[in-house]
Amino acid sequence: MAKKTVEPKITLEREYIIPLRKEWLKVPKYKRANKAVKAMKQFIARHMKVYDRDLKKVKIDILLNNELRFRGMKKPPAKIKVKAKKFDNDIVRVELVEIPKIIQYKLDREKRKKEEAEKKAKGEKKKEEKKPEKKEAEKEEDKEKEAKEKEEKKEAVKEAGLKQAKQQAKQVEHISGKQKQPTAHRMALQK
Numbered sequence: 001m002a003k004k005t006v007e008p009k010i011t012l013e014r015e016y017i018i019p020l021r022k023e024w025l026k027v028p029k030y031k032r033a034n035k036a037v038k039a040m041k042q043f044i045a046r047h048m049k050v051y052d053r054d055l056k057k058v059k060i061d062i063l064l065n066n067e068l069r070f071r072g073m074k075k076p077p078a079k080i081k082v083k084a085k086k087f088d089n090d091i092v093r094v095e096l097v098e099i100p101k102i103i104q105y106k107l108d109r110e111k112r113k114k115e116e117a118e119k120k121a122k123g124e125k126k127k128e129e130k131k132p133e134k135k136e137a138e139k140e141e142d143k144e145k146e147a148k149e150k151e152e153k154k155e156a157v158k159e160a161g162l163k164q165a166k167q168q169a170k171q172v173e174h175i176s177g178k179q180k181q182p183t184a185h186r187m188a189l190q191k
Helices: 029-047 062-068 101-130 136-176 184-190
Strands: 010-019 058-060 079-087 092-096
Touching (some): 010 029, 029 079, 029 092, 062 079, 062 092
Parallel strands (some): 058 092
Antiparallel strands (some): 079 092
16 A cells, blocks of 8 residues: 655744845855855744754745845845745745746746646546557558558659759749750750
C-alpha cells in the first residue's frame, strides 16, 4: 500500500515589512544581496520564534529571492514586504506579498497552460478508452494506405516542380526576346 503524505498545518501566519538597508550597508557592495537574504532570514527567525534561531528552517520563495536580486548584487531593496507562514514542523516559509503585475501575469499564463495540457491529456485518455482495438489486418491496411498516400504526394510535388521549372524557362525566354540557338550537343541529343 502507498503511504499517504500528511501536509503540515499552518500554526502562525504574519506579514512583515523587513528593513534591509541597515544590514546590507555593513558589507562591501558585491556582497550586499547575500547579506540582505541573510538579514531577512534572521529577522524572520527572531519574529516567528524559530527554535535556536536556526536559519535552515527559514525557506524563501523563488519570487522573493528574485525580487531581492532583481537590481543586481550591489543594489538590493532597502525594505521588502513579506508574508511568513510557520508550520507545525517548525519550518517557516516566506513569500512576497506584492507580486509585480508582469510576474503575476506570467505565472497566471503558465498556470493556464498547465490546466489546458491536463484537459487535453484527459480528453485523449477518454478517446483511447472509447476506441476498440484494431485487428492486425486492419493495421496493415492502414499502413499500406499511408504509404500509397505518401508516394502520391511525392509524385505530385515532383510534377509541380517540373511545371514550375518549365514556366520559369518560358519567362526567361520571353524576357530575353531571343530563343537560344541549339548547340551541336543539343542537336545530337534531338536526333
